[in-house]
Amino acid sequence: MRRPQADFEALLQRIRAEYAKTPGLSLTLAQAQRLWDLDRNACLVVLTALVDDQFLRREPDGRYVRVESSAASGSVA
Numbered sequence: 001m002r003r004p005q006a007d008f009e010a011l012l013q014r015i016r017a018e019y020a021k022t023p024g025l026s027l028t029l030a031q032a033q034r035l036w037d038l039d040r041n042a043c044l045v046v047l048t049a050l051v052d053d054q055f056l057r058r059e060p061d062g063r064y065v066r067v068e069s070s071a072a073s074g075s076v077a
Contacts, residue, residue, distance in 0.1 A: 011036070011046055016055060019066045026063045 015036065019025050027035065033043045047064050050056040056064045 008046070011038075012049060015046060015050060019056070024065075026059070026065045028063055032064060 015032075018035070029040070029043060029047065032038070032047060033040060036043065036046075038046070047056060047058075051058055051064070054067055057067050058064055
């Protein structure tokens with residue numbers, strides 16, 4: 001049986017991989033819930049952890065984007 005921490009780490013890695021292989025990925029909380037089949041609270045915990053790690057950034061419109069991706073898109077006029 002897997003430990004909850006191991007499951008959490010595996011989920012973090014899965015989401016990091018999805019953002020890494022999909023440049024420009026920009027998801028709302030609801031879209032992320034559907035993509036990774038998570039309930040609202042679990043999804044929020046994982047996304048918040050990735051924001052805290054500075055891997056993701058939450059945009060003013062609520063979308064979660066990769067930090068490098070949002071910085072690059074912000075510099076384009």
